[in-house]
Amino acid sequence: MEGQRILWAEALCRQDTGEQILADYEAHAKRISDGLAEAGKGDVEASMVRFMPDQVRIYLTGFPGSVMRDAGIKRPEAQRVEDWENSEQLIEISEERIPDMDGDVIFVMVSEEWYDESGTQEAEKIMAQWTSTDLWQGLSAVKNGAVHEVNESQWNLGGGILSANAMLDDLEDYFLGTA
Template sequence: MKLQPLVGISSAIVLSLTLAACGGSTSGAEAPTEAVEIAHAMGTTEVACTPKRVVTLGQGETDSTLALGVTPVGVVSPWTDDWYSYLPKKVEEAEVVGTEIEPDLEAIAALEPDLILGSKLRHEALYGQLSQIAPTVFTETIGVAWKENVGTYAAALCREDQGKEIVEAYEARAAAIGEDLTAAGQGDTEVSIIRFMPDQVRIYLTGFPGSVIRDAGLPRPKSQTVADWETSEQLIEISEERIPEMDGDVIFEMVSADHYAQQGTQTVDEQIQRWTSTDLWKNLSAVKAGKVVEVDESVWNLGGGIGAANAMLEDLEKYFASAR
């Protein structure tokens, strides 16, 4: 069963408002400029409110900035050839400034940004240079911390209340879906999340997709249940003999056309063919029941922000409604 791609705070930061005078107190002088002081993964940064020329250095940053009503002037390229279909079309107005792994500092500087958003995980080594270009705010990591990250972005964009509102709305929606599934007798469905790649096969435990499944109140198979959510690895790479760990009442298989391209000695299509032709795969209960569901990887994994989270909830609603 294939789901079509969707078109479509809590935060631990410390926030203090300060006023920076931009002129004298005589009549006709400019009004003071409000600024926010943001404590983040790399220290403390003062940002003048409200940033208008924002550069985002990651998928989650781009996703959530757009969801907060701000169109970045600069973004790093998506992981696929085209922009993710669930994102607002306004993302196409932004200039691409390199990749998430290798942002182009010269291109970023040319845009004269007044705020740069990134993550310590991806760009710690570039923080000093980026900070010389514009006020720069980093989250600690990506993936599992996406909701906390929305709070950081919202504060840096001087939209802290809006950030809280969109996360609270998402959480309420996820909770409502969980209640609906329980009422329909589907609340105990064990969800497995997998991804085939040309050179490896992954099971997602926590991370971004795991957190959305968790927020919807859906359980995971025992083999995919972690003891400590905060410290667990977000995903595991497995070998063929560990195929039984992929099983669940339903297996959501993340797919992306771009990943069918040749990488190394085989394509992902060949990888899938090899694994799914084994007896171990054929004997999975979800396979026997016809409950392996293809889902858009850009929603379930690559986007990593509040927009993708809501699109993933929509996928869950569609699947479970069709399974009744």
């Protein structure tokens, strides 16, 4: 991600600005990582999931995984990857794999685009179906009230520095209450 940002800054002849934006992002991520350690939350494990009309996903790497990693937030064992560069960015799961979603906190990416052509809220129906199961209700994050809805546009679809900073703001607010 860093290489892309520098390339974009160079292409716009704004390398100094690009480097400052990147430095600000890195400082923001470090502030969260340091804050987690100071608050005794350095081992917190967070999961990112998305309910869609035709599938349910757990996000591993990619844009949201990178931001989470930059902020020093760990992932549950079922979501850790050995080879970050060559790993799948996400996995599609069936209901039987709901336990793989668990963590200390589960961030659920929600979208205003949940309607199909007929206006039916299919993704919302899928989410309601899955979250009413015993498997979902048995997750530690659910039992502890640590399921948090986040804006999918910022957490997954944006992919730029503004979205990355918005995601950091959400993480900082959720974990540290300081954003």
